[in-house]
Amino acid sequence: MNIKTKLSLGLSFLFAVILLLAGLGAYYANRLAAESKEVLKDNYESLEYGKNMLQASEVFLLADTSAYPLAIKTFETNLQRQLNNLTEVGEQEITLSVNENFDALKKELVPKKDQGTVNSLIAAIRQDVFQLTDINMQAIVRKNNVAQKTADRVIMYLVIIGTFSILVTLTFIINFPGYIANPIRELSESIKQIANRNYEQRLHFAANDEFGELADAFNQMARKLDEYEHSNLARIMFEKRRIETIINNMSDAIIGLDEKNTILFSNNEATLLLGLTDADLVGKYAPDVALHNDLLRHLLSENGQEPLKIFDDGKESYFAKDVIGIKSPTTATETEKVIGQVIILKNITQFRELDLAKTNFIATISHELKTPISSIKMSLKLLRDERVGSVNPEQQKLLEHITEDSDRLLRITGELLNLAQVETGNIQLHCRQTLPKEIIQYAVQAIRFQAEQKQVKLETNIPNELPPVNSDLEKTAWVLVNFLSNAIRYSPEQASIIISAGYVTSASNRFVRFSVQDFGRGIDARYKDRIFDKFFQVPDADSIKGGTGLGLAISKEFITAQGGAIWVESELGEGSVFSFSLPVG
Template sequence: MSIKYKLLLGLGFLLCMILLVGIIAIYDVSKMMRNTQRIIQDNYESLNYCNQMLQSVNDYPIDSVQVSLFQQTLEKEKHNCTEPGEAQAVKTVDSLFQFILAHPNQPSFYSQIRLAINRVYEINQLAISRKYHFAQQEARQIKFWFISIFLLMLLLSIGFIFWFTHTINKPFIQLQQAIRKIANKDYNVNLSMHRKDEFGKLAFDILYMASRLKEYENSNLAQIKTEKKRIEVLIQNFPDPLMVIDENQYIVFANDEALRVLNLEKSIIGSKLEKLIPENDILRDIFNHNISSCSVENSVLNICVDQKESYFEVKRIKVKGKFTEDDDESHMGEIIILKDITAYKKLDLAKTNFIATISHQLKTPVTSMLLSLKLMQEDREHLLNEDQMTLVRGMQDDCQSMLNILAEILKFTQLESGKIDVTLQRHSPPEILKYALHAVKLQADQKHIDIDVQLPDQLPDIMCDGEKTAWVLINLISNAIRYSREGSRIEIALQEKNQELIWKITDQGPGIAKQYLEKIFQHYFRVPQLQQEGTGLGLAISREFIEAQGGKIWAESELGVGSTFYFSLKIA
């Protein structure tokens, strides 16, 4: 029998029981109403007639009006005798009334008729009491039957609920377990349901689906293995060292080139990455001492391969995607590629050495030219006229500008070659500031710029490289002077905060757009709107110097108002 017919049968039975209870209730309520109506119509009217007759014979002697009323009432009572003995009592009342009519002045007849009327009254009162008790008994019986039927209905409903729940729940659990096994790719499902209802049909369909899925998986397993082998061959023949890591930090693939460069064995495939990092310096450098750190996307490693110094650019490609269409996009792993850039590195090193050599070679004749121009100015025997002095000053400015550019290029080549040394010592900030202000005094005086220095009463010493810190300070103040209008003001302030000393240089120049505030610290970058001389290396070198000392450098600016440059160094 199908579940549909089982439901119809159970609900139909409950509906029949409800109809039965309704019919019984209607019948009993109708019966009680009939009994109540009989009490009101018969006995109540008799009591009313007795009261009217008593009022008629209450006065002595009786007059003609009362006689007429008594006769009418007595006649009605004769036709309303419904109780045993009531007719005989009414007959007695009628006889006594006839005596009163014959002897109206006889007082004894009046007392006797009143007693007879009271007898009729008493018979009806007893009848009312008897019928009331009978109605109560019937009400108790109806209550008993109602409770019995209600309990029976309750038991049947509970039984039906338990039966239906068992009928539905048990196959549901079996089907749910089977579906979970299939979802976990376990297609050996056993559904022992010998039923002919919908659950039996559904179980048959699930078994059929499991068998087809099993066939599909077996048929695709060879194809999957083939594709996996193809991917392994592609990775193996990739020209650069390549390693694939899954989302749980397990090594999935690594070609022979990666194993050779990283000095690893083939057996590491399938191993947890965190177990290999402590034993391998190259992996530790790649992952920055922290597996979960993915902030470094590209970096350069210096690795000794086959007893030769080689350079590799590390590329960490984070892979995101979905395992199934219903899943959310999540981290699926990471691809590590080591690109051999040894040849490019050698060319870059040769370029750096060439620039350093040329810069150094140019510095000597430019210095000689400056010295010669100074001697010409100081020659007392051959005084120069005003036009000649203007030319000489122009040549001095050009030579000085050339020396500054050459100095910046030499500093930059030192940074690129990695030969820059930082010596951290205890220094007094006011002394460094005094040296820097002396170096830029002439430049500030030429533009009539006032430099306002704001120093706290007491300043702690700082740990820094004094020469390089002074160079950074001179570069920042020189830039502020260069880009400030004539007769303006530059503010320099120092502030102690969080065990650091913050240097602040504020100018009243044209300002820098927000999109360039980070780029100005890059090599060779120059703000497009500012048409001033320079190499674009000064701020880049300043950042390298400050960060090499463990500090930070940054800038804030507002167009049309000016710029403020900050750098911080640790307190000694």
């Protein structure tokens, strides 16, 4: 039996109880009303007729015969009504006796004959009327007793039936809600257990209704979930959710794209930076979203290594962009292919602030060191002057070492100052139209003495028709000097170094390329991408000491500040070619 049927039966029972009580009340109320009506009709009217006849009989005792006709009419009318209302035992005989005596009385009254006969007839009539009245009074008392007994019986029946109905109804009210609520409560508790990954939970409803079906369906679901929980797919999904949780809790902004540039995921930090929601990103074609989002458009189009400046949390923040290509693993039948990419934005604001503080510190220290170093060089010059006094060979050797160290210190402080100027944006460029040949000659002249000391030959290859470039002569020559100094340092003795320049055109610009080629050991491919980083030196135990790791970094800043580009081409064991290009003026 289903729940709907049970509810219908329960409500039908309550409805039947209500109908029973209402029906009994209506039945007995109508019965009491009928009995009261019978009393009024049968007995009370007879009493009224008797009273009227008694009053009319009193007239006959008077000597005024003129009132007789009205009294006779009144008596006849009430007597006739009484003859039509014979309801009690003995009432008919008495009424007929009254009728006979009244007929005899009328004969004696008109004309009036013997008064004694009249009086005896009137006495007989009145005696009969009193008997009629007494019979009806007794009937009223009897019927009242019957009605009272009926009322008492009705009250008793209603009390019994009402008490029974109340008990049954209370039992229904107390038990039936529990019949509905208890399975629902048990189901709610079981659902909570399932939500807590307790898939061993089961429902047991001993009922052939919807709750029984619900229990069967719930138990089947729990079994399926238990099977799913212990399946490989469940473990995969669990690992997926764990990875998503890890990505969402990372402090770096992360955006994942597939090979078709569809956004696969984005963590909370990325959505905050982009000012979008997951619904705006996940599953959408990235270029379409980028049409309405400048930052995403910049992330998709720009491949530079410069930090991104983003206004975040009410201040300017700096982010380093890193794009990682995701490739499918190779198999015996498939080759490796790109299946997507991950864009990572690392917040480097704190590091940039520290770097700025470091730069200011280096600039201050370098500036302060130049004065004592200059004093040391002046002192060395005085010590070498014979007018101050002669020195022995050992002292002369010490002076040479001190001179080399002071030169090295001066060179380091100069490079640090240049780097600080570049990083703080305070570098002053004096760009003008300069011939490439002039720049190369300036650099070669500055480095010639160092090359002669190591017996390195400097070869130049400069076409005469090269156009002038828009550059700062001293800064550009300093870059070439740095290239040549490194080439001399890492070249063997009696080697050659080639300085060349050439004209290069592209779709939108024209450039002059400057190159310095040496034939030293070359650079390992692992380090070529970092060769222009600050303080980076190729890790080589046999490398010549003396470098600071700043020269190439400063060179890059000088060239890029003039709108040019700088790069290196090298193979291990085959030498290196350091190049930069400047736009034609």
